[in-house]
Amino acid sequence: MKQQQQQQTRIITEIAIMVAIALVFDVIAGLFSPFKYGGSISPAMLPIFFVAYRRGLKPGLVAGFLFGILQALLAEALGYGVFAYIIDNGWWKFMLMFLLDYGVAFTVLGFAGLFKNALTDRKSFILGIALGSFLRYLSHSFSGVLIWSYYADLANMNPWFYSFIAYNLPYMAASFIFCLVVGLVFFERRLLNYNL
Secondary structure, eight states, X not given: OHHHHHHXXXXXXXXXXXXXXXXXXXXXXHHTOSOTTSOOOOSTHHHHHHHHHHHOHHHHHHHHHHHHHHHHHHTTXXXXXXXXXXXXXXXXXXXXXXXXXXXXXXXXXXXXXXXTTTXXXXXXXXXXXXXXXXXXXXXXXXXXHHTOHHHHHHTTSOHHHIIIXXXXXXXXXXXXXXXXXXXXXXXXXTTTOOOO
């Protein structure tokens, strides 16, 4: 019983540390982001992938969810300007934005934990990062079509093209590649096999 409690404490501690690291990465990347309406090229997903690989699906999903909620608060997603804009267009859009851009988009990173041998198998490691990144990309892109189509109108583009190709694809593809390259350095050096 005591050993099980110690293990749970280790997992909770690891989740807290990795979410904090992800937030720091995200804030730093956001300072240099060329995207004025959100999104950045960032390694912030990597710590969440690490939790999922080391601890499994459920801790990975929890870490992703916490990261999304904290990121929303830090990004002032609930600030007056965004809130007022969305409320003017319907309260349900606000709820949908919070769900798709933060709740779902970052929780799904934890699905990397489906690849149980990712710490020893290079292919599983790569597929986990690819799956989590792709699911996050889909969530942001659907949010763009359903909620942020105003910006597509400003750019005189089809909302589907704008959201899936012009806006979300560049920074998500770059973030995926960034996380993959840095992650493979950790993988090759077996740096993820530490004990807490």
